[in-house]
Amino acid sequence: MNGVSGSAQTALPEGHRLFTIADEPDRWRPLDDLCSSVWPEFMLHSPVAGAHWDLLRTDWPELQFGLLDAGGRVVAAANAAPIAWSGVDADLPIGWDDQFVRSAADLAAGRRCESLGALQIVVANERRGEGLSSVMLAALRGAASGADRRTLIACVRPTEKARYPLMPVEDYAAWLRADGFPHDPWLRVHSRAGARIARPEPRSMTITGTIAEWREWTHLEFPVSGSYVAEGALAPIAIDLGADRGVYYDPNVWMIHEIG
Numbered sequence: 001m002n003g004v005s006g007s008a009q010t011a012l013p014e015g016h017r018l019f020t021i022a023d024e025p026d027r028w029r030p031l032d033d034l035c036s037s038v039w040p041e042f043m044l045h046s047p048v049a050g051a052h053w054d055l056l057r058t059d060w061p062e063l064q065f066g067l068l069d070a071g072g073r074v075v076a077a078a079n080a081a082p083i084a085w086s087g088v089d090a091d092l093p094i095g096w097d098d099q100f101v102r103s104a105a106d107l108a109a110g111r112r113c114e115s116l117g118a119l120q121i122v123v124a125n126e127r128r129g130e131g132l133s134s135v136m137l138a139a140l141r142g143a144a145s146g147a148d149r150r151t152l153i154a155c156v157r158p159t160e161k162a163r164y165p166l167m168p169v170e171d172y173a174a175w176l177r178a179d180g181f182p183h184d185p186w187l188r189v190h191s192r193a194g195a196r197i198a199r200p201e202p203r204s205m206t207i208t209g210t211i212a213e214w215r216e217w218t219h220l221e222f223p224v225s226g227s228y229v230a231e232g233a234l235a236p237i238a239i240d241l242g243a244d245r246g247v248y249y250d251p252n253v254w255m256i257h258e259i260g
């Protein structure tokens with residue numbers, strides 16, 4: 001580990017190297033496969049991601065990072081897109097969906113983007129807990145400190161909230177440890193890297209499906225309409241049998257990295 005260990009490390013582990021899709025476009029498939037493999041099934045059914053994900057490959061390949069291990073396997077990923085954000089918290093997008101929609105609209109309009117919007121960081125299951133998430137976050141912070149950019153914004157998915165699905169995200173985001181850092185380990189990584197919490201975002205990503213789809217995605221049965229807690233969900237899923245519809249809002253927390 002180059003003599004560096006723990007979650008705050010940003011040095012590359014021995015034999016590993018970072019790449020971007022701009023330099024190595026053929027690695028898009030393994031990079032994307034890694035990302036798909038770590039999420040609960042329902043998280044792969046965001047209509048906004050479905051509509052815009054390919055822009056990452058076609059229009060912003062220099063902002064899609066992967067980490068290769070010594071054997072040439074992709075073990076971590078970080079995805080981002082530029083966004084025209086003024087720097088005022090009130091102008092932050094309404095969560096992850098709106099962030100991605102705005103990035104796509106900025107691209108179409110040819111707007112100058114002073115900020116970089118993080119979309120996800122993913123570490124392979126068997127490489128968790130080694131501090132690789134900090135390596136990938138450092139890559140995004142580096143990309144956000146270029147000549148015409150100064151800020152990395154991230155609508156962060158607080159990973160451990162899955163254990164507290166009934167707690168309002170407002171309370172969860174404000175939950176600090178005795179040392180002043182967030183209770184949530186993933187918010188803590190951002191915080192330790194220098195980010196501040198801007199605000200909680202209760203409806204960051206919306207996922208809607210039929211009852212049959214939700215049954216397939218969660219392996220749950222829905223005998224009556226109401227709220228259901230599913231594995232990997234950070235909040236309950238609202239099931240309406242009469243409307244043949246289930247709705248889930250992924251709660252996130254806006255964090256802002258001001259960079260130099």
Ligand SMILES: CC(C)(COP(=O)(O)OP(=O)(O)OC[C@H]1O[C@@H](n2cnc3c(N)ncnc32)[C@H](O)[C@@H]1OP(=O)(O)O)[C@@H](O)C(=O)NCCC(=O)NCCS
Nearest residue numbers: 007038120121122123128129130131132133134157185188
């Ligand atoms: C979130 C994620 C990227 C973190 O990656 P990681 O490389 O395992 O994280 P790190 O090793 O840097 O550890 C980060 C913090 O989590 C803690 N942590 C690691 N594994 C943990 C576990 N199983 N349970 C609780 N905390 C854990 C670490 O102790 C560290 O906190 P601390 O050092 O401040 O105490 C990874 O879990 C992941 O890919 N999750 C699925 C996708 C996701 O949710 N991505 C984030 C939203 S985009």
